Amino acid sequence: MSGAVGREPVFPTRQSLGIMKSKLKGAEIGHSLLKxxxxxxxxxxRAEITRRIDEAKQKMGRVMQIAAFSLAEVSYAxxxxxxxxxxxxxxxxxxxxxxxxxxxxxxxxxQFESHTETAINDFGLTGLGKGGQQIxxxxxxxxxxxxxxxxxxSLQTAFxxxxxxxxxxxxxxNAIEHVIIPxxxxxxxxxYYHPPSPDVAHSNPNTDINSELDELDREEFYxxxxxxxxxxxDVAEADAEILAARQKAAEKEAANNTxxxxxxxxxxxxxxxxxxxxxxxxxxx
Amino acid sequence: MAAAATYKDxxxxxxxxxxxxxxxxxxxxxxxxxxxxxxQRNFLVVDGKTETSEIEKTFQSFTQxxxxxxxxxxxxxxxxxxxxxxxxxxxxFPAILEIPSKDHPYDPEKDSVxxxxxxxxxx
Numbered sequence: 384m385s386g387a388v389g390r391e392p393v394f395p396t397r398q399s400l401g402i403m404k405s406k407l408k409g410a411e412i413g414h415s416l417l418k419x420x421x422x423x424x425x426x427x428x429r430a431e432i433t434r435r436i437d438e439a440k441q442k443m444g445r446v447m448q449i450a451a452f453s454l455a456e457v458s459y460a461x462x463x464x465x466x467x468x469x470x471x472x473x474x475x476x477x478x479x480x481x482x483x484x485x486x487x488x489x490x491x492x493x494q495f496e497s498h499t500e501t502a503i504n505d506f507g508l509t510g511l512g513k514g515g516q517q518i519x520x521x522x523x524x525x526x527x528x529x530x531x532x533x534x535x536x537s538l539q540t541a542f543x544x545x546x547x548x549x550x551x552x553x554x555x556x557n558a559i560e561h562v563i564i565p566x567x568x569x570x571x572x573x574x575y576y577h578p579p580s581p582d583v584a585h586s587n588p589n590t591d592i593n594s595e596l597d598e599l600d601r602e603e604f605y606x607x608x609x610x611x612x613x614x615x616x617d618v619a620e621a622d623a624e625i626l627a628a629r630q631k632a633a634e635k636e637a638a639n640n641t642x643x644x645x646x647x648x649x650x651x652x653x654x655x656x657x658x659x660x661x662x663x664x665x666x667x668x
Numbered sequence: 669m670a671a672a673a674t675y676k677d678x679x680x681x682x683x684x685x686x687x688x689x690x691x692x693x694x695x696x697x698x699x700x701x702x703x704x705x706x707x708q709r710n711f712l713v714v715d716g717k718t719e720t721s722e723i724e725k726t727f728q729s730f731t732q733x734x735x736x737x738x739x740x741x742x743x744x745x746x747x748x749x750x751x752x753x754x755x756x757x758x759x760x761f762p763a764i765l766e767i768p769s770k771d772h773p774y775d776p777e778k779d780s781v782x783x784x785x786x787x788x789x790x791x
Contacts, residue, residue, distance in 0.1 A: 433785050440782070443767065444774045451770040454692045466691040470713065473699025479679045480738045493760075495738060499697065518695070525696035529681070536739040536763040539781050543760045546784065 390570040395595035400574045407567040414559040421552040423488050424545055432542045439535040446528040453521040460517040476500070478526065480533055485541075490548050492541040497533045499526070678738035678761060682710040682730045684723060685743040688770050693741065710737060714746050724750050730762070737762045744779070745772040755780045 393399040458464065480495040574596050681698040683690055690713050693699075700710045712718075712726045727750060730740050744766045747754045757764060764781075768774035776782050 436781070436785065440774070440776060440779070447768050447774075450692055451688060454688055454695075455770075466687045466713075469691050469694045470699075470711070473694045473709075473711070474701050476680050476700035476710070477697030478681070480681065482678060482738065495763075521692065522695045522697070525692045529693065529696045529698060532741060532765055532767065533681075533739065536765050539765065540760045540763045542781065542785065543758070543763075547760075 389566055390573055391566060393570065393574075395574050395599055397596070400571065400596065403567055403571045403574065407564065407571060410559055410563045410567060414556060414564065417552055417556045417559065420488055421549060421556055424490065424549050424552065427487055428542065428545050428549065432538060432545065436535070436538050436542060439531065439538055443528075443531050443535055446524075446531050450521075450524045450528040453517070453524040457517045457521045465518075478529055487545070490545065492544055493537065494541070495533045495537045497530050678736055680710050680737050681739045681741060682734075682737045682762070683741040684712045684714060684726060684730070684746055685741065685767070686746070686769050686771070687713050687715065689741075689743055689767065708734070710734075714743070720749050724753055727753055731757055731759075731764070739763045739765055741765050741767050743767060743769040743772070744774060745769060747780075748778065751778075751780075755783075 391403065393403065477500050478497060479500060480497050482493045483496055485492045485494050573594070680700050681693075683693050683698065685693070690711050694711065698710070702708045708729075710730070712723070714723060723746060727740070727742070730737055738761070740762050742754070742764065747764075747766050754764060754766075766774075766779050766781075
């Protein structure tokens with residue numbers, strides 16, 4: 384039909400017109416809902432996530448510095464490198480995370496929650512000789528630092544997921560706005576049946592041209608007119624025929640009956656007029 | 669969401685870093701070695717002699733093969749060495765977190781996530 388927009392492949396019937404109309408309505412509602420969702424998510428990301436990510440990153444810088452310092456204290460107190468020993472004795476994770484949901488505008492955001500398995504202690508013997516206190520302090524500092532990192536990781540994951548969701552929602556909004564709605568409108572325009580008032584027909588000449596239903600209607604009307612005209616003609620012909628036949632029959636009858644008509648009249652005249660002035664032969668006076 | 673099943677059993681943190689960072693984080697108790705004959709550690713110590721290909725391999729294994737890791741911590745100067753791999757990894761799980769190290773202060777400009785944040789707002 385008209386240009387690049389195209390139209391749905393539907394038959395021009397009243398039913399599909401109704402379907403198209405409800406589809407357009409649905410598309411408009413969906414468009415406004417999705418648009419609002421996208422705006423809400425974008426606002427959430429802008430206001431909440433990015434600010435908190437920025438803060439958390441800065442906080443992370445500070446805690447990691449403090450933690451590194453406390454580790455330096457440990458190496459000083461122990462008087463050697465404990466890295467190898469630590470790496471070898473690590474067996475079971477004491478510090479673990481758990482994922483929880485948070486629901487933001489219908490999007491599930493995971494949130495990591497840190498928890499410690501207090502039963503597990505791989506480093507019971509580390510620093511037994513010297514520097515035990517420093518090591519203990521260092522562990523606490525690092526545990527706090529890791530908590531900050533976990534917090535940051537949840538924010539970051541939330542941001543990544545929201546970013547993806549916003550992209551998808553925006554794509555849908557655009558698809559509805561620029562493809563589905565124009566196409567459905569175009570289809571409706573092609574199908575649209577307007578009331579047979581001359582004002583309406585002239586007010587929208589495009590509709591007048593494109594209206595397939597109307598065209599179908601006109602075609603149908605013309606066909607009916609044709610059919611009824613033909614019927615009338617047939618009836619008239621038949622009538623004429625019958626009339627002619629009757630006339631003919633009448634004429635024929637008339638022609639055949641001329642003697643018959645005369646006969647009764649003669650009969651009539653033959654009938655003895657008793658009161659006539661004819662003489663009665665048998666009257667003997 | 670379908671992702672629910674994938675992150676339910678993610679409970680460990682993994683770390684790729686220099687010796688000090690790894691030692692500190694292990695002290696916090698994140699170290700885990702899986703059972704069995706093919707036991708895997710969830711940490712990698714990188715020094716000057718470590719090959720970039722090994723870092724990359726470990727990163728791939730933490731992010732793609734292992735399904736029990738929720739967060740991968742990586743020192744920023746090491747992430748810089750495999751920047752392309754880090755930047756192309758866009759999945760939400762596991763979360764990649766670039767952390768500062770003792771010798772290399774944190775530079776927000778290089779962070780792959782912060783770069784995405786900036787890009788989202790067209791800055």
